[in-house]
Amino acid sequence: MNRTSFKASLSPLALAVGSLFTSLPLIVHAEEATDDSGVERIQVTASRRLTTTDEIPYNISVLDGKKLGEQGVNNLADLGYAIPGLTVVDTGPRNNKPMSMRGLTVDELSANDQGDNGGTVSVYVNDTPLLVDLKLIDIDHVEVLRGPQGTLYGAGSLGGTLRYILKKPQIGEADGYVGVKAYQVKEADDPSGEVYGAANIPLNSDSFALRVAGSYRKDSGFVDYPNILSGAQKDVDDEESFSGRVALRYAPSDEFDATLTYMAQSQDVGGRTGVNPGFTGDDYSNGLRYDEPLDRDVDLTSLELNWDLEFATLSSSTSYTTVKEKGQRDQTDLLVTSIWPGYADYPDFSAYTREDQDDSTFTQELRLASNDDGGKVLWLVGAYYSKEDNQDSSIEYTPGYPEFIGLNRPDNIEYFEDHSENVKERALFGELTYRLTDQWDLTFGARAFHLEQDQVSCLDFPIYAEREGTTLEPECSLGEGKNSDVIYKASTFYRFTDDFNVYALYSQGFRRGGSNGVPEGGQVSFTDDEKQFSPDTVDNYEMGWHSNWLGGDLSVQGSFYYINWEDIQVSGKTSEGSIPITVNGGKARSQGLELESVYSPVRGVLLTAGYAFTDSKLAEDAPSLDGKDGDRVPGVARHEGNLGATFIQDYGSIEARYSLNAVFKSAVYTRVNGNVGTRNEDNQKLPGFAIVNASATFNLDDWMLRLYADNLLDRYAYVGARGARDYGEQGQLYFINRPLTVGAELQYRF
Numbered sequence: 001m002n003r004t005s006f007k008a009s010l011s012p013l014a015l016a017v018g019s020l021f022t023s024l025p026l027i028v029h030a031e032e033a034t035d036d037s038g039v040e041r042i043q044v045t046a047s048r049r050l051t052t053t054d055e056i057p058y059n060i061s062v063l064d065g066k067k068l069g070e071q072g073v074n075n076l077a078d079l080g081y082a083i084p085g086l087t088v089v090d091t092g093p094r095n096n097k098p099m100s101m102r103g104l105t106v107d108e109l110s111a112n113d114q115g116d117n118g119g120t121v122s123v124y125v126n127d128t129p130l131l132v133d134l135k136l137i138d139i140d141h142v143e144v145l146r147g148p149q150g151t152l153y154g155a156g157s158l159g160g161t162l163r164y165i166l167k168k169p170q171i172g173e174a175d176g177y178v179g180v181k182a183y184q185v186k187e188a189d190d191p192s193g194e195v196y197g198a199a200n201i202p203l204n205s206d207s208f209a210l211r212v213a214g215s216y217r218k219d220s221g222f223v224d225y226p227n228i229l230s231g232a233q234k235d236v237d238d239e240e241s242f243s244g245r246v247a248l249r250y251a252p253s254d255e256f257d258a259t260l261t262y263m264a265q266s267q268d269v270g271g272r273t274g275v276n277p278g279f280t281g282d283d284y285s286n287g288l289r290y291d292e293p294l295d296r297d298v299d300l301t302s303l304e305l306n307w308d309l310e311f312a313t314l315s316s317s318t319s320y321t322t323v324k325e326k327g328q329r330d331q332t333d334l335l336v337t338s339i340w341p342g343y344a345d346y347p348d349f350s351a352y353t354r355e356d357q358d359d360s361t362f363t364q365e366l367r368l369a370s371n372d373d374g375g376k377v378l379w380l381v382g383a384y385y386s387k388e389d390n391q392d393s394s395i396e397y398t399p400g401y402p403e404f405i406g407l408n409r410p411d412n413i414e415y416f417e418d419h420s421e422n423v424k425e426r427a428l429f430g431e432l433t434y435r436l437t438d439q440w441d442l443t444f445g446a447r448a449f450h451l452e453q454d455q456v457s458c459l460d461f462p463i464y465a466e467r468e469g470t471t472l473e474p475e476c477s478l479g480e481g482k483n484s485d486v487i488y489k490a491s492t493f494y495r496f497t498d499d500f501n502v503y504a505l506y507s508q509g510f511r512r513g514g515s516n517g518v519p520e521g522g523q524v525s526f527t528d529d530e531k532q533f534s535p536d537t538v539d540n541y542e543m544g545w546h547s548n549w550l551g552g553d554l555s556v557q558g559s560f561y562y563i564n565w566e567d568i569q570v571s572g573k574t575s576e577g578s579i580p581i582t583v584n585g586g587k588a589r590s591q592g593l594e595l596e597s598v599y600s601p602v603r604g605v606l607l608t609a610g611y612a613f614t615d616s617k618l619a620e621d622a623p624s625l626d627g628k629d630g631d632r633v634p635g636v637a638r639h640e641g642n643l644g645a646t647f648i649q650d651y652g653s654i655e656a657r658y659s660l661n662a663v664f665k666s667a668v669y670t671r672v673n674g675n676v677g678t679r680n681e682d683n684q685k686l687p688g689f690a691i692v693n694a695s696a697t698f699n700l701d702d703w704m705l706r707l708y709a710d711n712l713l714d715r716y717a718y719v720g721a722r723g724a725r726d727y728g729e730q731g732q733l734y735f736i737n738r739p740l741t742v743g744a745e746l747q748y749r750f
Contacts, residue, residue: 054546057443057493057503059146059559059594065139065167074217076133079162081663081691083144084612084641085594086121086162089720091735092273093219093239094294094327097133098635098720101146101159102563103590103616104538106625107571109635109670109686109720120511122149122157125164125263127317127365128302129153129386135243135265138198138213140167146594147540147561148509151429151445151489152380158509158538158565167198168259169209169249175200176750179704183743186714187222187284188235194218207252214244222739223273224285227730229350236271236291255308263300269293274722274733283716284739287730290352294327308371315367325357331396333731335414337724346404351414357392381430384449388423398463408468416460416472424452425512431489439496445489445507453514455479481514483535499548509538511569516581533582536567544594558595565589570624585624588633590616604648611641618672627672635720637688639666657697664690670721689717691737704747714740 053060061083063073073079076097080088089098089109098107104120123131136142143163153161176199184191196215203210221238247261271292279287302319331351336343343349367382394417402409427449434442458474467473487508495501513535544559570585592614599607616633618625625631644661666688692715695708720735727733 057491058505059544061144061596063142065141068136068139074136084610086144087636089635090737091720092237093267094269094272102561102592103614103633103636104159104565105635106568106585106633106672120158122161124161126166127304128300128319129363130300130321132298134164135215135241137196137215137243138167140165147542148507148538150447150487150509151431158511169211169247170200171209171251172202172206173200174202177747179745179747181743181745183741185222185741186739188220190220192219207250209249211247217241221270222284223275225271225288225291226280226285227287227289228291229289233291237273238270239267241267257306259304261302265298267296274735276733279730286733288330289332289350290330292329294325297324312368312370317365319363321361323359327355329353333728334726337728338726346401348400351396351398353394353396355394359390361386361388376435378433384427386425390421393418402463407463407466409463411470414463416474418458421455426450439494441493443491446486448486451483451512453481481532483513485510502545505542507540511536530581533569534567534584536569539564554599556597560593563590583624586622587619588617589619606646608644613639625672631672632669634669634671637665637668640664653700655699660694662690662692684721684723686718689715691715702749706745709740709742711738711740
């Protein structure tokens with residue numbers, strides 16, 4: 001699967017631009033007021049009603065879409081740096097990035113090749129669940145909801161929910177913007193660039209509006225593959241992507257609103273952003289023998305309806321999503337090290353895997369929420385249905401090995417898997433809020449759900465079976481699983497003043513169980529524990545506050561939490577054949593503190609700060625992880641946070657914004673048991689790091705010019721790893737942050 005890289009014809013940028021830089025997104029639950037004095041409370045729909053963040057009875061962060069665009073935030077990894085407590089392992093554009101909140105993770109800190117059964121964080125685009133790393137174009141704002149959210153959202157979660165809220169078409173308005181960005185990554189040979197734009201188009205009616213948005217991005221990559229068997233390659237982890245969206249809105253009155261949206265994202269990625277300096281002797285290269293390209297296409301169609309019935313608002317969200325992937329992975333060192341060391345008897349042994357994935361999901365969610373008329377009772381009831389159809393195949397090749405052992409197997413296929421899965425979920429959920437007084441609210445919620453899963457898995461090991469020719473004789477098995485349960489939520493919310501309130505919350509979360517779909521017998525044997533896995537659940541206890549001080553110039557919010565996590569789901573492998581499966585791994589507990597603040601001491605100055613302390617450990621021995629009671633979970637920093645400053649200065653008709661931002665994370669372990677000896681020699685401790693970013697943005701009428709640099713001090717940091725125990729000295733990898741990147745962006749608004 002060789003690729004021909006398209007080289008963008010962009011002029012190289014001088015590194016002298018490095019004196020003017022961009023910051024990562026500021027952690028805010030408020031934004032500057034229109035006169036740049038004080039901070040303003042943002043309105044959100046996280047509670048399924050329009051309200052301010054100060055009225056949400058749990059910890060929520062909001063990142064304003066305008067500032068996301070001004071500061072060049074493009075993907076999930078940027079959000080992970082911006083939000084203390086949100087852990088995102090930046091494995092580059094090729095892989096789904098492992099993500100967690102509040103320390104709810106136990107899988108090793110590596111690239112997520114096989115997925116993690118939905119993860120511990122649910123991701124929404126408006127009201128549609130979608131676990132994809134979207135390019136952030138034409139975003140109104142991003143909401144980060146910490147803790148389980150199963151009584152308000154159809155797709156449940158363990159650790160929290162991330163919501164991308166898109167800009168809606170506006171009736172009777174005609175506006176838009178276009179922009180171009182050019183940037184240079186220090187370790188890349190070629191420059192990179194992006195063009196983007198959006199337009200709001202009123203149609204020939206006072207009820208219809210159309211909004212279109214799109215972007216094209218060409219990133220040159222910066223990781224070299226000097227050991228490719230077909231010849232060394234430079235900057236292999238390049239990316240070419242297109243994102244587009246069309247939305248049609250119909251709003252004939254204040255009582256009815258409907259929006260039909262189609263989104264598409266296509267990515268062509270050249271390889272993995274992983275390095276192996278110990279083997280290659282170079283900080284920006286790895287030892288893989290095959291390149292690892294991936295093509296990913298995502299399509300989403302949704303219809304969202306809101307109908308004000310006077311006493312309540314009826315909302316409907318219908319969506320259909322497809323995700324298609326084609327990729328290749330180097331398997332050489334995994335097979336030699338973990339599967340069968342006898343492969344190393346062949347001095348020229350190498351192996352690669354080609355994979356296809358085709359997933360589709362239909363969801364329907366209905367909600368009826370009482371309108372807030374100032375009465376004593378607020379209520380919400382909802383129903384959720386989803387149907388997933390997932391199909392994937394994997395074929396592993398060992399070129400030359402059959403001939404070496406005297407087997408006539410010209411296709412060189414060592415392993416074949418074809419797997420299909422159907423999952424249906426039905427749920428009823430709701431909340432009831434009773435206002436004891438004007439200051440004191442009590443809320444109770446529940447969710448009842450039923451899950452059904454059916455799988456068919458077909459496996460073949462033709463070389464192991466010494467089968468000659470090119471025939472495949474896969475052994476197939478059926479697997480099924482059913483889960484039903486009820487989870488609960490209770491909270492109290494008290495307003496001491498309009499500027500200070502506190503809350504206490506108990507909430508439960510879940511993640512579905514199911515079957516791994518491995519065969520009952522035949523070429524390879526599997527244990528009962530390897531054939532299926534149970535649901536895992538959390539109990540979340542939380543106390544927090546929202547506050548505003550100094551006449552609204554200072555905003556501070558925070559929370560304390562304690563979480564019990566049971567029947568933890570872990571990405572594992574079968575004892576024979578090393579087939580990826582999900583297993584249960586015991587109990588864990590997580591406790592911590594989250595703080596965020598925004599301060600405007602004088603007009604034109606905005607200071608932000610965020611901090612999270614997370615103490616997440618196993619609560620009992622976990623043999624499937626080589627873990628012991630008290631082991632820290634992998635990938636979660638005990639201390640992380642950021643500091644930011646924005647200064648606004650007018651030069652006549654030109655407004656200038658200078659931003660400086662620093663993010664820091666303390667050390668993490670790549671697997672459990674990092675602090676309890678050497679039970680697992682693959683465990684590593686990755687040092688903590690800090691990254692500084694800065695920018696200068698100039699606005700003149702309808703024009704905007706932004707000069708920036710990310711990673712101003714060119715800090716080199718390991719953010720994830722896969723170790724030598726499973727992949728050997730040549731196949732082990734470290735995942736790293738992006739080097740110093742400088743660039744310029746020009747935007748025109750019309």
